[in-house]
Amino acid sequence: MQQDHNSTPSKRISSIAYFLFLSRWLQLPLYLGLVLAQGIYVYHFWVELIDLVGSVVGNPDALQHTLEMVAVKGAENSGKLTETTIMLVVLGLIDVVMISNLLIMVIIGGYETFVSRMNLEGHPDQPEWLSHVNASVLKIKLATAIIGISSIHLLKTFINAAAYDEKTLIAQTVIHVVFLLSALAIAYCDRIIAQTTALSGEHE
Numbered sequence: 001m002q003q004d005h006n007s008t009p010s011k012r013i014s015s016i017a018y019f020l021f022l023s024r025w026l027q028l029p030l031y032l033g034l035v036l037a038q039g040i041y042v043y044h045f046w047v048e049l050i051d052l053v054g055s056v057v058g059n060p061d062a063l064q065h066t067l068e069m070v071a072v073k074g075a076e077n078s079g080k081l082t083e084t085t086i087m088l089v090v091l092g093l094i095d096v097v098m099i100s101n102l103l104i105m106v107i108i109g110g111y112e113t114f115v116s117r118m119n120l121e122g123h124p125d126q127p128e129w130l131s132h133v134n135a136s137v138l139k140i141k142l143a144t145a146i147i148g149i150s151s152i153h154l155l156k157t158f159i160n161a162a163a164y165d166e167k168t169l170i171a172q173t174v175i176h177v178v179f180l181l182s183a184l185a186i187a188y189c190d191r192i193i194a195q196t197t198a199l200s201g202e203h204e
Contacts, residue, residue: 024115031107031115038103045096052089055081088156095152102145109138136190143183150176 013021048069054062063081070088108127112118113135120126154176157164 027110027115031111034103034107038100038107041096041100041103045093045100048089048093048096052086052093084159087159091152091156091159095149095156098145098149098152102142102149105138105141105145109141113138136193139186140183140190143179143186147176147179147183150179 048066051062051065051069055066066081066085066089069092070085108118154172157169157172161169
């Protein structure tokens with residue numbers, strides 16, 4: 001009688017292993033907390049945007065709040081809305097959006113990778129990157145997002161460079177370069193791992 005190769009004996013998972021496996025759900029409150037942080041960023045975005053629109057139409061309270069917000073970042077408070085002020089506020093809004101994108105990648109990608117499958121295959125709104133996400137891909141995407149956020153901060157500093165001392169400009173530039181080198185190092189290490197895995201598969 002020929003043995004059915006499709007039927008494999010089921011391995012019993014030990015109680016300790018099953019308990020440790022269930023512990024992955026402890027990360028769920030962390031991701032829910034990040035969802036709350038996402039909501040706070042949405043609120044912050046709309047507050048800044050409404051103040052900017054109010055400043056343009058001549059609302060004195062909105063103008064004062066906008067100038068104070070830019071003044072904290074080192075811009076000159078000229079008492080009126082200038083092109084530089086608008087540019088700094090808009091870059092701040094872009095910064096919020098990029099951080100929000102980073103949160104989405106961490107929430108969805110982290111949950112999919114480390115907690116449980118979402119089973120979104122075939123869903124029209126499934127993010128393109130989620131179909132092939134894993135720990136390595138997630139690390140590279142996060143590093144790329146951090147570089148983008150750092151670029152926005154560096155651009156805001158250079159637009160208002162006169163308000164910063166030389167040490168601050170050099171420090172921010174060096175930090176940005178470190179982020180770039182870190183992302184390249186992560187991508188290079190993942191490439192080596194992928195090549196090693198491929199070679200190991202060929203020799204089996």
